Amino acid sequence: MPLEGVEGANFMPASQIIEVTAERTAQFKEENPSNIPEVDPKIDGLDDTAFAVTLRIPEEPEDITDDELYSIQKSKLRTEEDMRLKLAEEKKDGVRQRIDDLRGAFANLAEKNKIKEEILQVADEDFNIDPEYFELLSEKNNHRIEETKKEVAYGIEVATVKLNKLKDKFYSVLHFEKFTVKALRTHSYVTTFRVPKMSEFLTSNLESFKALLGAENGARDSMDFEEDDVM
Numbered sequence: 001m002p003l004e005g006v007e008g009a010n011f012m013p014a015s016q017i018i019e020v021t022a023e024r025t026a027q028f029k030e031e032n033p034s035n036i037p038e039v040d041p042k043i044d045g046l047d048d049t050a051f052a053v054t055l056r057i058p059e060e061p062e063d064i065t066d067d068e069l070y071s072i073q074k075s076k077l078r079t080e081e082d083m084r085l086k087l088a089e090e091k092k093d094g095v096r097q098r099i100d101d102l103r104g105a106f107a108n109l110a111e112k113n114k115i116k117e118e119i120l121q122v123a124d125e126d127f128n129i130d131p132e133y134f135e136l137l138s139e140k141n142n143h144r145i146e147e148t149k150k151e152v153a154y155g156i157e158v159a160t161v162k163l164n165k166l167k168d169k170f171y172s173v174l175h176f177e178k179f180t181v182k183a184l185r186t187h188s189y190v191t192t193f194r195v196p197k198m199s200e201f202l203t204s205n206l207e208s209f210k211a212l213l214g215a216e217n218g219a220r221d222s223m224d225f226e227e228d229d230v231m
Contacts, residue, residue, distance in 0.1 A: 173197055
């Protein structure tokens with residue numbers, strides 16, 4: 001210690017302690033010179049490569065690009081969300097269990113009512129203690145059903161339009177669809193061919209040809225009839 005052996009060191013002011021410490025440290029270095037040889041930095045110095053090998057300077061960390069991996073904050077938030085979902089499911093399970101117990105008790109009561117004599121039995125309508133509340137629940141359920149239908153109406157309409165487009169492109173153009181009839185006792189089967197409908201141009205020409213052919217046959221028949229009358 002630099003202040004070892006100095007009398008009254010514990011009572012010296014801070015500035016004097018610093019001066020005495022610096023003086024005794026310089027004196028110690030003069031009396032005990034360093035044995036480390038001088039090193040030429042250009043010859044005996046170390047470059048960055050040597051430091052990199054000996055000290056193993058770490059490279060820059062790579063960014064996490066995988067979407068399936070969570071950061072510390074996301075992992076914490078996910079854990080809290082999972083805990084909330086777990087508590088909510090436990091609460092729902094408790095409500096479901098309570099409902100099942102009430103249903104069981106009501107079914108047991110209904111069975112006991114059927115066992116009683118007919119004159120002592122309670123009518124089914126009498127089990128509905130609060131008809132107005134029952135109607136209110138029914139109206140709420142119907143309202144929710146209508147709201148749900150409105151919410152999914154857009155999706156249903158989109159799916160219907162897509163289905164109709166597919167039918168028009170691949171099904172409505174067929175005059176006869178392909179199907180297979182298989183035998184019951186053998187492996188024989190008969191398959192039809194997918195026959196597309198004729199185009200409007202071809203259909204109109206075919207109808208015109210049928211009309212001309214009918215007119216020609218009619219004229220020929222009338223001429224034959226006149227020849228028979230002459231003869």
